[in-house]
Amino acid sequence: MKRIEALRAVVDATSDLPVIATCAATSxxxxxxxxxxxxxxxxxxxxxxxxxxTGLAQAIEGSAVLRAVVIEGDGSLLMNPGAALTAGYLRPENLVIVLLDNGVYASTASIPTHAQQLDLGRIAEAVDLKVLQVQNTEELALALRQTLSENGPWFIHARTEPGNEPGIELLLIDPVVHGDRFRRWLSQRLHA
Ligand SMILES: [Mg+2]
Incomplete structure (x- = not known):
């Protein structure tokens, strides 16, 4: 599946959940x-x-917001694998990590990542995250449904094709304004 197809499946499942997305082309x-x-x-x-x-999942635990959803890439996870170890250590049951693993740094000329040799799903299993392997959008939709109804912490390992969707505009929003928009949304949901 293409990354944008995987993202559509996540969007379809998360209309009322916080979604944290990694940088660049994924966002x-x-x-x-x-x-x-x-x-x-x-x-x-x-x-x-x-x-x-992980921090957000801990912050909203026990609230009306039932899950914190993360969209991560293989290159980004490899840049900070300690984050997955920390999630495995803290074990927030309401955390859903969706790893879109295309084996390359797609935002920077598709340079191969270590994920071409290292299985990031097995690494997630080794730190006690609950891993689901998915290969297509149907499996991803099913996995999302399961992770939103059963406790985690979850790690959905989704294999995606290399490459970026053409014709996508840059995100030129002010990070402060953007962060405030998210904070306001979350605050309203928490106090609804
Ligand atoms: Mg990648």
Missing amino acids: RELASIEDRDNHLYLLDAMGLAVSVG
Whole structure:
């Protein structure tokens, strides 16, 4: 499946859940599908999606917001693998990490990542995350349904094709304004 197809499946399943997306093309493609207030695009903060998502999951535990969803890439996770270890250590049951693994740094000339040799799903299993392997959008939709109804912490390992969707606009939003939009949305959901 293409990354944008995987992102559509995530968008379809997360209309009322916070979604933390890794930087660059992943965030741009997500915003191109639908730029919703529940999306937090990490813009230039590569490697931090799982960290932010884990902290958010802990912060909303026991609230009306039932899951924190993270969209991470293989290159970004490899930049900060300690975040997955921390998630495995802290074990927030409401955390759903969706790893879109295309084996390359697609935003920078498709340079191969270590994920071409290292199985990031097995690494996630080794740190006690609950891993689901998916190969297509149907499997991803099913996995999302399961992770949104059963406790995690979850790690959906989704294999995607290399490459970026053509014709996607840059995300030129002010990070402060964008962060405030997300914070307001989350605050409203928490106090609804
Ligand atoms: Mg990648």
